[in-house]
Amino acid sequence: MSQAPKTGDRDYGFATRAIHAGAIPDPVTGARATPIHQTTSFVFDNAEHAASLFNLQTFGNVYSRISNPTVAVFEERVASLENARAALACASGMAAQMTALLAILKAGDHIVAASTLYGGTVGQLGIGFSRLGIETTFVDPSDVENFARAMRPNTRAVYGETIGNPLVNVLDIAAVADVAHAHGVPLVIDNTVASPYLCNPCDWGADIVVHSATKYLGGHGTTMGGVVVEGGKFPWDNGKFPEMVEPSRAYHGVKFYETFGDFGYTMKARMEVNRTFGAVLSPMSAWQLLQGTETLHLRMREHCRNALAVARFLQQHPKVRWVNYPGLPDSPYHALAKKQFRAVDGQPGASGILTFGIDGGAAAGERFIDACEFLSHLANIGDAKTLVIHPASTTHRQLNDEELQKAGVSADMVRLSVGIEDVNDVLWDIEQALERATRA
Amino acid sequence: MSRTPDTISTLREVLGHCRTLAVVGLSPQWHRPSYFAAKYMQAHGYRIVPVNPLVAAEGGSILGERCYASVVEAAQAIAAQGGHIDMVDCFRKSADIPPLAEEAIAIGARCLWLQLGVTNEEAAERAEAAGLQVIQNRCVKIEHARLFGGLGWAGVNTRVISAKRPQQLPY
Numbered sequence: 001m002s003q004a005p006k007t008g009d010r011d012y013g014f015a016t017r018a019i020h021a022g023a024i025p026d027p028v029t030g031a032r033a034t035p036i037h038q039t040t041s042f043v044f045d046n047a048e049h050a051a052s053l054f055n056l057q058t059f060g061n062v063y064s065r066i067s068n069p070t071v072a073v074f075e076e077r078v079a080s081l082e083n084a085r086a087a088l089a090c091a092s093g094m095a096a097q098m099t100a101l102l103a104i105l106k107a108g109d110h111i112v113a114a115s116t117l118y119g120g121t122v123g124q125l126g127i128g129f130s131r132l133g134i135e136t137t138f139v140d141p142s143d144v145e146n147f148a149r150a151m152r153p154n155t156r157a158v159y160g161e162t163i164g165n166p167l168v169n170v171l172d173i174a175a176v177a178d179v180a181h182a183h184g185v186p187l188v189i190d191n192t193v194a195s196p197y198l199c200n201p202c203d204w205g206a207d208i209v210v211h212s213a214t215k216y217l218g219g220h221g222t223t224m225g226g227v228v229v230e231g232g233k234f235p236w237d238n239g240k241f242p243e244m245v246e247p248s249r250a251y252h253g254v255k256f257y258e259t260f261g262d263f264g265y266t267m268k269a270r271m272e273v274n275r276t277f278g279a280v281l282s283p284m285s286a287w288q289l290l291q292g293t294e295t296l297h298l299r300m301r302e303h304c305r306n307a308l309a310v311a312r313f314l315q316q317h318p319k320v321r322w323v324n325y326p327g328l329p330d331s332p333y334h335a336l337a338k339k340q341f342r343a344v345d346g347q348p349g350a351s352g353i354l355t356f357g358i359d360g361g362a363a364a365g366e367r368f369i370d371a372c373e374f375l376s377h378l379a380n381i382g383d384a385k386t387l388v389i390h391p392a393s394t395t396h397r398q399l400n401d402e403e404l405q406k407a408g409v410s411a412d413m414v415r416l417s418v419g420i421e422d423v424n425d426v427l428w429d430i431e432q433a434l435e436r437a438t439r440a
Numbered sequence: 441m442s443r444t445p446d447t448i449s450t451l452r453e454v455l456g457h458c459r460t461l462a463v464v465g466l467s468p469q470w471h472r473p474s475y476f477a478a479k480y481m482q483a484h485g486y487r488i489v490p491v492n493p494l495v496a497a498e499g500g501s502i503l504g505e506r507c508y509a510s511v512v513e514a515a516q517a518i519a520a521q522g523g524h525i526d527m528v529d530c531f532r533k534s535a536d537i538p539p540l541a542e543e544a545i546a547i548g549a550r551c552l553w554l555q556l557g558v559t560n561e562e563a564a565e566r567a568e569a570a571g572l573q574v575i576q577n578r579c580v581k582i583e584h585a586r587l588f589g590g591l592g593w594a595g596v597n598t599r600v601i602s603a604k605r606p607q608q609l610p611y
Contacts, residue, residue, distance in 0.1 A: 008448030027606040059590035075595030261556040
């Protein structure tokens with residue numbers, strides 16, 4: 001006699017999880033869409049219940065700076081899409097990376113980071129964290145040996161981006177993870193540009209993943225948000241992270257790793273960093289990001305298709321000096337993209353960001369942007385709309401010449417975040433703007 | 441590796457049927473994980489039977505339940521009350537598990553549960569061969585909250601996907 005199928009054990013696919021993970025029907029009302037719990041606080045049943053909650057002896061909600069049921073759905077959704085153990089939502093991508101790092105770093109510690117990071121991250125680590133006594137060494141990520149050479153006895157994290165912005169370089173996550181693990185420290189990866197649809201860094205050895213959910217997860221340029229994701233495999237009891245295993249001075253003497261195991265890091269980040277530094281995601285924002293996340297798989301496929309078409313068009317255009325897109329077969333990053341990223345139409349899905357050099361340098365770059373009809377000139381990426389910017393004069397203008405060079409930003413560089421409009425319309429706008437910008 | 445996977449269906453069966461838990465190594469200190477877990481399970485309708493020789497020697501209780509020196513002693517006392525220990529939940533070092541597995545087999549428990557960080561393949565195989573369900577390196581509180589609600593509030597990936605309205609409130 002055959003046994004009845006066990007319904008709880010199915011491994012659901014990405015699209016199903018993008019729509020369902022974390023969101024079972026509301027137990028009281030049966031509401032199928034995720035309710036927006038717009039409340040700061042939650043009543044205790046009695047004094048004993050309150051004590052249990054404050055002691056972390058029962059799971060539940062106390063105050064929305066610690067946890068909120070709507071925000072929690074978004075956290076579980078992203079943890080699921082990243083094939084990870086747990087997640088913690090934050091007010092923005094910058095807040096997420098700050099929270100991710102402050103959970104394990106203190107004054108006197110050291111970070112090894114890719115030099116090609118988003119300019120805001122370079123500022124947070126290089127200036128913001130240095131004020132707190134945490135030093136960062138930035139290294140050229142194209143050679144993994146550079147990470148190994150920069151490691152010190154006080155290094156406590158290695159930091160990189162799946163796809164750099166705006167250089168659109170692809171990191172060899174597995175190789176950098178090996179370097180980090182050889183030194184007993186976690187690899188933290190910003191997976192914003194690839195999104196969980198194209199790449200799951202934890203599957204390649206990353207231990208912590210951060211996202212600016214403002215970008216592809218939300219996907220519509222409406223809502224700020226960030227998320228920290230814990231893979232659940234890092235051995236926090238290896239001697240380098242006493243605050244993960246010893247009684248917490250910041251929270252009632254709880255030993256996070258012993259008590260919560262493979263989501264102990266997330267609990268520490270929640271109780272010691274988000275609770276006390278306060279950069280939390282609002283329930284309304286979480287709900288809007290959830291709406292976006294439900295179509296992540298559909299949008300990412302279109303972003304990849306359109307970006308590849310734009311890259312190919314630019315490559316054969318006489319007024320374009322160079323095109324950098326990892327989806328192009330002659331990109332130096334094509335092999336890594338093929339290895340690490342999900343295929344779209346048989347090609348490595350390389351997301352929607354690309355850069356190109358325009359004939360005529362910085363002046364032509366600025367003219368190009370002004371000449372665009374419906375490509376939006378703004379400082380964001382990952383919108384359904386196609387976005388365009390000249391990094392040297394905008395997002396990266398705080399960097400000096402040496403930092404610009406390290407970040408790979410040249411004066412003639414134009415960055416496109418290719419949207420999901422009709423690709424022929426996007427190509428038309430680029431072509432007419434190129435024509436007007438480079439007319440002699 | 442253990443032949444009994446800790447899948448959702450297995451955990452649902454174990455936590456649905458095991459109502460009386462001998463908690464071996466239950467600490468009387470409120471901030472220890474064993475106390476966290478036992479207090480949670482008690483609050484969710486399970487009977488906790490503490491096994492702690494030090495506290496038992498003084499005739500003490502933890503969480504309002506009398507302490508016993510061994511699993512067998514606890515099982516005899518519960519049997520005298522007309523009950524039965526369904527699960528032996530172990531907060532002990534991995535090396536201490538084999539004799540506890542033998543006791544779990546001897547008292548006819550359904551499940552040998554080894555807490556986070558605790559694994560012992562030899563003892564697990566012995567218990568499985570005797571017909572017990574064995575769960576290793578998992579917390580009984582965390583897995584209960586994963587299946588019956590609450591763990592998701594901590595942002596943990598429960599892997600539970602369902603369009604059915606839960607028939608009990610998470611708390």
